[in-house]
Amino acid sequence: MNHTWTYNLSFGAAADPVDPRAGLSRSGHTVVAVFLGFILFFGFLNNLIVLILFCKFKTLRNPVNMLLLNISISDMLVCISGTTLSFASNIHGKWIGGEHGCRWYGFVNSCFGIVSLISLAVLSYERYSTLTLCNKRSDDYQKALLAVGGSWVYSLLWTVPPLLGWSSYGIEGAGTSCSVHWSSESAQSTSYIICLFIFCLVIPVMVMMYCYGRLLYAVKQVGKIHKNTARKREYHVLFMVITTVICYLVCWIPYGVIALLATFGKPGVVTPVTSIIPSILAKSSTVCNPIIYILMNKQGKEAAVLKEIMAFTVWKM
Numbered sequence: 001m002n003h004t005w006t007y008n009l010s011f012g013a014a015a016d017p018v019d020p021r022a023g024l025s026r027s028g029h030t031v032v033a034v035f036l037g038f039i040l041f042f043g044f045l046n047n048l049i050v051l052i053l054f055c056k057f058k059t060l061r062n063p064v065n066m067l068l069l070n071i072s073i074s075d076m077l078v079c080i081s082g083t084t085l086s087f088a089s090n091i092h093g094k095w096i097g098g099e100h101g102c103r104w105y106g107f108v109n110s111c112f113g114i115v116s117l118i119s120l121a122v123l124s125y126e127r128y129s130t131l132t133l134c135n136k137r138s139d140d141y142q143k144a145l146l147a148v149g150g151s152w153v154y155s156l157l158w159t160v161p162p163l164l165g166w167s168s169y170g171i172e173g174a175g176t177s178c179s180v181h182w183s184s185e186s187a188q189s190t191s192y193i194i195c196l197f198i199f200c201l202v203i204p205v206m207v208m209m210y211c212y213g214r215l216l217y218a219v220k221q222v223g224k225i226h227k228n229t230a231r232k233r234e235y236h237v238l239f240m241v242i243t244t245v246i247c248y249l250v251c252w253i254p255y256g257v258i259a260l261l262a263t264f265g266k267p268g269v270v271t272p273v274t275s276i277i278p279s280i281l282a283k284s285s286t287v288c289n290p291i292i293y294i295l296m297n298k299q300g301k302e303a304a305v306l307k308e309i310m311a312f313t314v315w316k317m
Contacts, residue, residue, distance in 0.1 A: 024174040024272050026093060032174065033090035035280050040083045043286035047076040050290045063144035064130075067123045070148045074115040075286040082109035082177075083283055089176035102178040106169030107159055110180065113282070114155040114200050116289065120248065121204035122147050128211035158200055167192035173275040182262035183270075193263050201256045208248060212241040240292075247292055251285040254278035 024032075050072045054060050085105055089096050097105055126147075162168050162180060167189040172179040180196065181189060216238060255278040262270045 024276075028273070029090045029093045029174065029176070032176070032276055032280070033087055036083055036087040036090060036283065039280070039283050039287055040079055040087055043083065043283075044076060044079045046287060046290040047072045047079070051076070063141050064126065066141070066144035066148055067119050067126065070151060071116050071119045071123075071289055074112045074119070075289055078109055078112045078116075078283070078286050081105070081112070083286070086177040086283075090174070093176075095171055095175055095178070097178075102171060103163065103169045106178040106180065107163060109178075110169075111155050111159040114158060115151050116285065117200060117204050117252065118151040118154055119148075120289075121207040122151065124208040124211040124244075128215045158196055161192060173279050174272045177279060179279075180259070182259045183267075190263060193259065197256060197260065201252060205248070205253075209245060212245060216241050244292055247285070247288050251281050251288065255282040 051069070054065070054069055054072075082105060085097055085101070095102065165188070168181045169178055170181045171177075172182070180193065182193060219238075258270055258275055258278045262275075
């Protein structure tokens, strides 16, 4: 095993990624595998249903929904390229992808995850601008495609550098997944982590909270004028905003906090066990996103059909 592979470990992972994880028992890996299996199954299923219905119902294929489609695609890719391998590794009790597989896993999952995060932030601005700035929805597919393409370019700008030497990707948590090398003490790695945290987590969170906050304020103002007609819409928007923000924060903030603790905290402060839950929460966003952003985004008969199919599918399971 070469020095680079041993050096590129994250979240205080053990020096040998081939051996089973110290600090996480066989039963612990089994529990993690069960959670990941649930996330893999329902994350793939929910996003697959969304993609099928986008293809089936023509009215859903509009510029506004391009961002929703982009989120579903990126989340499905996370399930396929990341959750699957992590699930298999937990069944074996160790990382099974090797050195190059670890780099690939860390890169693609970071890339797809950031695409989803940026798309959610852009979507919040689109909702805010449409409903509060009196911007009419149009059939401007060029603008929608620019937003989708921009999310991928932005993500690549932040996920390619570790492959080129600005930080690195390595084993994290219980030794069954890979991510950015959070625990490095080098100035290069620390500077990358700070920039990644600010531009790929803090700024998207601030954009979402501002846009949804302004959206809710605008709906409340309308409710004061048209109390009866706007009250139902106000409650719907309030529920949508609270659910959206809470889900976003629950899925991603714990992972960001653990990453910062691993970077700036004392060595060993983040144990493999404590790093598992934030990692699982981050992956669970692939299950939550299609439910929140599609089922709560009413768009006529097709959305109702989508809701019924999703409810029927989950009930049958």
